[in-house]
Amino acid sequence: MSIGEVSELTGLSAHTLRFYEQEGLFVEAVRRNSAGRRLFTEQEVGWLRVCAKLRSSGMSLPDIRRYAELAREGQGTEAERFEILRRHEAKVTRQMADLQEALDVIKGKVALYAEHLAAGSADSLWRDGPTCPSTVPAGRQD
């Protein structure tokens, strides 16, 4: 497969694929054809898809590289690879919890605004005009 095809299949730009090769993210050296163009295997596409997930969940390139290095070395490195994965799993789980916390705050504010806006539009049914300055309650609304 050419770099363009792999780019299509993985959603990673050709630039990024070359960059990843340079960064040592591939498990095996990328093969080339007679003209020096990269040739990718299905297996590499699979690996790149995994890489994409690791990246999108915040694993750093050095960590992915380390993992790839271990996979390259093969047998005997499983324990460390496992460790890397478990650490990342924990990290992502934390991330999700943080995000959920933020989401709760945001939802709280959204609900507040929804209420406020509903009340506002109810108001404008009673009074006349949108610029009517109503009594502003104690706390500023931000």
Place this chain on the structure above:
Amino acid sequence: MSIGEVSELTGLSAHTLRFYEQEGLFVEAVRRNSAGRRLFTEQEVGWLRVCAKLRSSGMSLPDIRRYAELAREGQGTEAERFEILRRHEAKVTRQMADLQEALDVIKGKVALYAEHLAAGSADSLWRDGPTCPSTVPAGRQD
């Protein structure tokens, strides 16, 4: 409250607080004492905590600034503030889904390794020595 106290309370560094002021993230101009030092109110601490959540969930500084500007303008801007919040809520929800997808992939691999390692250690009970080269099965394990 001094910048140091607010830093404590919000978890944002003093550098970051000054930076945020400069970036126009505060709803009102930050007050100063006679010596030119910043004085913060409880309200501002509350807002900064919200900012921290917005940031940690990936809202950009320009978006937070916009929101703060609208809050500063006060009445009549609620609808747009609401919109900003709803858009961000949707974004965070998407983020969580993506993260969950990545987490599923990672968990799948973790499970695979757990299995593999359990089998490996079972092997080493039967054979003698850790470097014994067993028959490598078809697919490379990465």
Place this chain on the structure above:
DNA sequence: CTACGAGTTAGAGCCGACTCGAGGTCAAAC
């Protein structure tokens, strides 16, 4: 034959959000 499209390299540039450093002011403690 030449134009096109898809690839190649090395290296520079970009972006957001901090983060840090230098050099200075001020108030209170010793």
Place this chain on the structure above:
DNA sequence: GTTTGACCTCGAGTCGGCTCTAACTCGTAG
């Protein structure tokens, strides 16, 4: 009266991960 520590401003530096550019090489189609 000087030392400490917390603060100030301004501007530069950092970081990761791309992203883009320029100049070049191929192989094929018209």
